[in-house]
Amino acid sequence: MGRIAVGRTSEIPEGKMQKATVDGRDILVANVDGSFYACDDTCTHSGASLSEGTIDGTTITCGWHGAKFDCKSGKLEKFPAKIRDLRSYKITVEAGTIFVEV
Numbered sequence: 040m041g042r043i044a045v046g047r048t049s050e051i052p053e054g055k056m057q058k059a060t061v062d063g064r065d066i067l068v069a070n071v072d073g074s075f076y077a078c079d080d081t082c083t084h085s086g087a088s089l090s091e092g093t094i095d096g097t098t099i100t101c102g103w104h105g106a107k108f109d110c111k112s113g114k115l116e117k118f119p120a121k122i123r124d125l126r127s128y129k130i131t132v133e134a135g136t137i138f139v140e141v
């Protein structure tokens with residue numbers, strides 16, 4: 040599909056994340072110490088929006104049942120049951136605009 044603009048760097052402060060919908064797909068964009076990362080926003084456990092959870096470093100925690108994922112890789116870090124990793128996406132920033140490759 041290509042590279043899609045999902046927002047401005049000024050809209051996501053450090054340590055925050057927000058959801059962007061790209062071609063019907065919900066993607067979480069996170070600002071970790073000034074670097075931007077993107078992964079699926081939908082938790083692979085029961086479908087919560089991960090951007091409504093919390094973030095600590097690169098670890099995002101689902102607000103529903105506490106699954107932890109790395110927002111850089113999409114890998115599951117911690118959950119009592121085996122659930123799928125998230126898909127991660129390449130990000131580029133140009134002139135303050137954040138682009139996700141989907």
Ligand code: FES
Binds near residue numbers: 086101103104106
């Ligand atoms: S929906 Fe995310 S941990 Fe259950």
